[in-house]
Amino acid sequence: MDSDKIDKLRAGVRDVPDFPKKGIMLKDITPILQDATLFRQSIDLFLEHCRDKKIDKIVGIDARGFLFGSTVAYELGVGFVPIRKRGKLPYKTETAKYSLEYGEAEME
Structure with missing residues (x-):
């Protein structure tokens, strides 16, 4: 992998302190998505x-994973499987529990 590209992508991630809760540092990828060159890289x-x-399928976890995962799946010519919080998908699902910095949740 090209370390120069990785460094540019890292620089494109914006830190948002205390979001969504105090003590959490959100890594905002919006600057990467808004820059066509960075997004393509x-x-x-x-x-x-x-x-x-x-690879038969690409799995993307909720919003950010949908943006990258569906694009990668398209480019590879394979299917895409969305993963969301429990109760948000209307199709056949499987459930898994996971821990967050500020609690626990389930995804399907």
């Missing part, structure tokens, strides 16, 4: 990692 890095592997 991020997708290219995912593709570089995935291209030589036998």
Whole structure:
């Protein structure tokens, strides 16, 4: 992987302190999404990692994962599986519990 590209992507992530709760540092990817070059570089890095592997589906976890995962799935010509908080998907689901910095939740 190209360390210069990775450094530029890291610089494109904005820290938002105390969001969504006090003591949490949100890593905001909006600057990457708004910059066509950075967004393409991020997708290219995912593709570089995935291209030589036998992949049937790409899984994306909620909002951010949907943006990157669906694009990578499209480029690879494979299906995309969305994962969301429990009760948000109207299709067949499986459930898994996970821990957050500020609590616990379930995803499907």
